[in-house]
Amino acid sequence: MRGACHCGAVRFETRSAPGDASICHCGQCRRQSGGLWASANLPAADLSIEGEVRWFRASESARRGFCPVCGAFLFWQADGSPGIAFALGAVDGPTGFHDPPGIHVPDPAPTPAGPLHDSCLCGGVTVTFDPTPGEITACHCTQCRKISGHVPHSFDDPHRVARIAGRVATFTSPGGAVRSFCPICGTKVAFDGPSGLLSLEAGLFDQLAGRAPDLHIFTADKGDYYDLPEGASAYPGAGPD
């Protein structure tokens, strides 16, 4: 299996069959992916990585690797473990996995009244959003899968009222969308679309943990390793707008 980040600066290749696939809902993976992170494990000696990975320690016991250029969240490795996890969303072509179990799944969240205020994993970037967030959108396009490592969740900020404090890095995707992330920890912050519509990454806010997406877009491009939730509002392309 081969994979790469969105910009192509980091590439990886597996040399043995990975196992233990899962979709992680923990607060650390939510921040780095912007939504949820899907991964599979194999011995670290069987994963070759090319390109510069930036590692961040969100806990005492593990490190998380992302591409410093585009921000894609790619790897997770526990200290003292012979294994490493890589992002299934970054794989090019079929993965052979089917519906990996969710782990660290929070209780379903009620719709919060707002305001939202939270920070990235390292604390360097904070985001405040006073209105009640609207629909949460899960994007399954290849760009978003590679950036997030699975599927990012976001909501629109049509009047651009979010207050983003701290230093963010940006990467402009082919097509003109500007994606911003914390350059220290890789937390996804926002998606500034080519039409001028700003969306904020839901994964950054603990208040939105457990809030299921209201709609799923670009499902024609989704990965082979998961199914959409039953009865989901799903659009093969850009959605209802």
Ligand SMILES: [Zn+2]
């Ligand atoms: Zn990259």
Ligand SMILES: [Zn+2]
């Ligand atoms: Zn996690």
Ligand SMILES: [Zn+2]
């Ligand atoms: Zn950070």
